[in-house]
Amino acid sequence: MLNFTIRRLLLAIPTLLFISLVIFLLLEASPGDPLADVPLTVPPEVRERMREALGLGDPWPIRYVLWLKQFFWVEPLHWTDQLFGTSFSEGMQRIISFQSRSPVFDVIAQRLPQTLTVVGMSYVVGILIAIPIGILSAYRQYSWFDQIGTFVSMIGFSMPTFFTGVVLIIIFAVNLQWFPSVYDTTLEVTDWDSFLQQARQMVMPVTVLALYNAAQISRFMRSSMLDNLGQDYVRTARAKGLSERVVVLKHVLRNSLIPVVTVIALGLPAVFGGAIITEQVFKVNGLGQLLISAIHGNDIPMVLTLTFIFAILIVVFTLIADILYGVLDPRIRYD
Amino acid sequence: ERGSDGQVNIIMWQAPSTMNPYLSGGTKEIIAGSLVLEPLAGYDTEGNIFPRLVTEIPSLENGGISEDLTSVTWKLRDDIKWSDGTPFTAEDVVFTGEYCMHPEGGCSQLAKFEGVTSIEAVDPHTVRVNFDSPRPDPFSAFVGGQSPILQKAQFEQCIGANAPTCTEQNFNPVGTGAFRVTEFLTNDTITLEANPEYRDPAKPAFATMLVKGGGDAAGAARSVMETGEFDYAWNTQLAPDVIAGMEAAGRGKVSAAFGSLVERIHVNLTDPSSSLPEGERSTRAHPHPFLTDPAVRKALSMAIDRALLVEIGYGPAGQPTCNYVPAPEAWASDNTECLTQDIEGANALLDEAGWVRGPDGIREKDGVRLSMLFQTSVNAVRQDFQALIKQWWSEIGVETELKTVDASVFFGSDAGSPDTLQKFYADVQMYADNFDGTNPAPYLAKHTCDKAPSPANQWQGEGISRFCDEEYDRMVDEIEGIVDADERAAMGRKMNDMLTKDSNAIIPIVYRGTASAHSNTLGGVALNAWDSETWNVADWYRIQE
């Protein structure tokens, strides 16, 4: 397994390089313009100057190689400097955002906490409610519980978050005034009060996202459980006199987890990617909002770096999923 | 008393990405920047210039403007201190000029310094700006929120190619304004506190300020007018009934200020047909098959009910207009003919011009059908307008196909994209534009023959309609030389009419204001369309119930 992991990681390097090139070319080719935000009052010559100041004067291979160097060499050096107070990266240009003219990684670091708390929490909550619902729905297939579960999750999945989010805001922020409609990213949790405040502002976005995630995961959980409930080993487990709970939760569940692990692992990079619409509705300003505003502003360094980080996460999480397959099902071996 | 009113919260759903307006040029950055940075002089709500960091506005009378109109001299106030406590001097002004005019800096406000040959510090409190030619209106550099003064001490290292590396400076500039930054999170949140060195010891009334970014216009308006979490929301352009619904909550209201922004339809006078080879589409080499007919253009304009469009799309934040230049007052032509919709008249006009209705109700002449592609950027109000206008045009026998383009593509000037405003691969397109400051002359100058976008200028020209009239070109040359303000305005009005009612190359629709919502407890707000919206943030205060 260790070998498998190392081999896959080694293989990941060319894969990722290729992915980064494709992303770069895609961004190059796509018709957006970093200066679209600049008002029409700014004359073309000035725009041209601004474009050159962004480094857009160079041909793309040079910019791509420069970015590679910055990503893989300058940034790590910079972090080393930060950590140990050395000065390797002195005078080296870090990756700079077109929009804010600040280092891309600093902005990402700023955004990471809220994305992780809100989106991450919603993912955890989503999984925590999806798995029991999926299990119970399958075990009691076509019972009223299953029917309601199906109903709610399909509604939850088919209603876009731009709609459910606003409904929640209107009910709970405008009418009932229970929760704030605007997420305060500057809030620091230092004591019980601020913790409560943080909890309050997380309730709505987390609910919206969790519902959406839960709907999807629970459907896969249910179908996978249904496939396994009829297997012979379940009969053996029952013959041992185990309670239904153990039979289902231990024996069937573990065998049913592979497609669910796939779904969850595929969804995890999205946690870091943020939930674009939900973040916008609740003004969470996490990585999703960062990405979308960068894309709209055609902020190539920002989009490229963010997307590339997601690519790394995707590669890592598919690897983790593959490893988990092996852990869940010992018959699947990698060696 | 300074700081007595606690905290004020502003929501800007398009979040500022930097505090330095020289590096962005976007309105949101200018608004954010003007919380901290100040120009020498600003505009008030009427568009009148007034002194901020200077003792008086230079003029011919007080000698501030030289006789030959080639230089302007600013007398700085001597009681101004930067927020770090150091004094504000002429050196800072000179530096700011150098900063923006540096050839490698990519300064987005470079146009403000057009024609400036040098800026010199005559003495610590006097600055002279020299121009290459006579300037009847020299108030461009250092006037208005777009070109505030940066502190030399802070930005000295950030000049030219170094400009983008100065993140700390760009995010936390030292200013002379009412507030200073305590924390800047790009595209997210700015926290500010009252500037202890601000020249008026009683101001600002608020001790701290939070500027929150993100979300959408409706959410921002809601947080001011319905939940009361915020005091001020910038750019809450929403459907009038939605706003009315929110105002009913009684917590706040939306107000509008009118500058020079006009939503209009540009008519393509050249042929955008995709059957033409690339490089010749929408160029003057091929005149448009039917939009070159003045009657058609006029009919298109007559068919539109501008008042209704305003009612549906903008409410109080818009006025129907027939002008390309709607302000300042002296420049606004009394062109009101188009304000009443006249479908019948338009039909008659087309009949007369020989455009006869075919079996499907679409007019045609010599095998040319009046069938058009109408494009605009993605925006709910514009899409409503498109639908309505399409309907009206169908009533005069013109068929319209609608198309929308993502704003970042439409307004981007990527020469490779077929969907940009400048390429204009459509028959008509709608968008809004305005001019800077109070001088419309350069704005009018965009429509000379040589400024039509074409492959020759990498599609960067500004004469979107491909309007070309020698008479007009001549007037553009002339107007810069006219010193007398009234005469200039008169010529401006004439040019405006040539573009609009005479030729209908541009069909103005709505004179748009900028709408912003503010809480009923926030006092001192005076919306200003000529300058940054937060121009008088120092005067804001909390209304005590």
Add this chain to the structure above:
Amino acid sequence: MTDTTRPDTDPLRAAAGNAATPEGISPPVVPPQPDDVTRSQWRDVWRQFRSHRGAMVGLVIFVSIILFVSVGPLIWTIDPTYVDIRARNSGFSLAHPLGTDQLGRDLLARLMAGGQVSIAVGLTAMIIAIFIGSLVGVTSGYFRRLDAPLMRLTELFLALPLLPLLLLMVTLFREPLSQTFGPALGIFFLIVGAIGATSWMQAARIVRGDVLGLKEREFILAARSIGTPSHRMILRHVLPNVLSPIMVAATLGIATAIITESALSFLGLGFPPDFPTWGRLLYDAVDQMVLYPWRVIFPGLLISLTVLCVNYIGDGLRDAMDPRIRGR
């Protein structure tokens, strides 16, 4: 050793007659029913499907929705893009049974017209996504050599930023497509292609995971030994056995496609802006939700109902195709 001639007489038939039956015990009475036996598998699936109550209800409602959007406009003939500005924002009335929007366009007509597009886009895009997903998943799971390249490709697609990709697709393909197929159909293909091409990856990963395990099962080996060619193997043995995750992915895919379609119009990628779709009707009405709640409720309801129906139909289909679940 190709086709050796076989003896004409089939010994099987000869032997069948005298197969041993124990005396004293009557052979089981089995009426031979060859017709019945060879009835197509689909008839059987349909029979099974009919007994699934949820699926039948789903099917009936789904068919009603389809009738509503396809036959409805023939009865309710108001043009969905016709602007009747005097009647704007009106509530329920005889002239406009479901009211009108902010421009006075009839909501009922718009729902019907929008449904055509949304359902067509939803189904087609889902089918494309599921097709690509299953194809990639099955091939990479089944053919070992293709596994690594295809999975890396999947990772690449997962990593690509969606918006720039879509924008690029519009720039590249909008004109050629609308010239070949006409504007409406061209854009339909573009949208469906764009959604399909960007949403197959999850299905691919899930299917691959299942195929990997399935491949080790002995019946696949057995099928190979009786000369089943690969394509038949995949169609007859592999696909039916990975049907249930595919079904789930498909139902979820429809919902995603309908919503994504509305998102695309914000990139200027969608249908012409006055052209209604359910997703866009919903989106456009969100701001006015408090004032005119029915404008969000109707499109929302229709989207959910469609997805729900498809889900139940999918459930029923899966149960009908899975012999082990039958009869439960």
Add this chain to the structure above:
Amino acid sequence: MLDEKPLVSIEKLRVEFETNDGVVVGVKDVSFDIKPGECVCVVGESGSGKSVSSLSLMRLVEFGGGTIADGRLMFEKNDGQVIDLASQGSAAMRDIRGNQIGMIFQEPMTALNPVFTVGDQLVEGLIAHRGLKKAEARARALEILRQVRIPEPERRLDQYPHELSGGMRQRVVIAIAMACEPRLLICDEPTTALDVTIQAEILALIDRLKREKQIAVLFITHDMAVVAQMADRVVVMYRGDKVEEGPVEQIFENPQMDYTKMLLAAVPRLGEMTGKPAPERLRLMGDGSHAAPEPIIVADPKPLLTVRNLTTRFAVKGGVLRRTVARVHAVEDVSFTINAGETLSLVGESGCGKSTCGRSILRLVEPESGSVDLGGTDVLALSQRALRKARRDMQMIFQDPFASLDPHMKLYDQVAEPMENYGIGSRSERQDRIAALFDRVELPRSFMRRYPHEMSGGQRQRIAIARALALNPKLIIADEAVSALDVSVQAQVLNLLMELQQDLGISMLFISHDMAVVERVSHHVGVMYLGRIVEMGTRQQVFENPQHSYTRQLMSAVPVADPRQKKISEDLNFRPIPSPIHPVDYQAVPSVYREVSPGHRVLVDPVTHS
């Protein structure tokens, strides 16, 4: 023993299943008792309801879609209370399952949960019923594994089912059933999948438990020899009904019912064929002819399949670069010839490479070296396309019937598939032919519309046989083709295969562990051990004059179908097979044979068993 109260009494049991075609009755009207310390064997043809009856006792039929429609299942709990299992609630049943009644299932491959270790699955029941701590339970589990004679039990606890050989897996299932020392042990064909040596060990174990712990045993099998060895009483079932019941001696020596007689007549007995040169069909009751079946003699045997030096190794890969670090020498230097119309049998211990050998010939696994010549075609040199064509002439019947059938396909389609693949016949011709095939393998035609899971174990195997026959192949590789069948069907199928051989001149590679069957059907016999053929010769040569020590051991383990000759003994202790895994650079020595008599060869080098 006679006057003892019964532990279990089944009264008028009736079980029904809901299927596509309406209600199917699995068991009609069955009654019998089991007393403590008694072993009741249930025999009967496949599909007669043996498994269903036993599952009903555990009330597990309900989970498979069945219902106990009628009847009582009286059971005396260990506190002396007599209860009706058919009417117990689920909590009460949980206490009884595993605790008071243990069950060993028919298919060991699927009965264990693939994702938990053997230890986990063993201790579960102990913790649930005995309330043991984890460590205590583990200790007890270890003890049980020792009792079932699993080598190296400490290591096994932490292994997963797939890491064990078939025989070990079956022993784990037995250990699970016995973990809580139930008062009743239900064994559903516990040894069907095992070769004779391991079977002998397990039978001995069950017998000892019965004697020492006074456990009642309900033993289901179709192997009459096993019945003779194990049973105290025998219940004979036929099509859901009990047809006869009685002490084992009575049943064997004086059967009353025709069906029982037929069953016994169908049992192949080792040594029956002594002195006969060629295989003969079994004489079945009721086949009308009283003439002795004619032996299958091929007048002028010509080789059809020639296998030379066949070697198949499975790579064990590892390392960063996925290099092969070791190899499983599954088949090593195997050579043999099958004549047209003749049968070669391969026998040998579980895991010795029999199946791999068969698969290599079909190229279902790619052999490493050697040559396979089928009627003049070099199979190993064929392209994929040509191989597909060639496979039309050689068909395989797989070892595990359930696993080799697609669970989603109807039986009709499964049998039709090979013909469709080669485009044989029109639709209606195919229909006729399939109907004939169903008749031939003794399956009612109504089964065509069923799915594999709706069939009993033996019925499934018959489908697999029908499928292999569908193409009229020249060579059939029958991998344990009849081991899951009950004797009567087994006899029919064997006769069928032999008949086909006689009529069509089909050759057969017959892989089996049942020595009596092998003796009956083969012209030649090869004994495999650790990937090599250790002894090879005509049937007579091998059976009547076994030379190799392993062959002798195999012979001695064969159970005898005579209740008076019980030879189950405690001290059978065969050595476990050595590991066939060798490092990459391992040089396998070529096999060297000693010719005992013409055609009878015995491996002399390398010596792996003595």
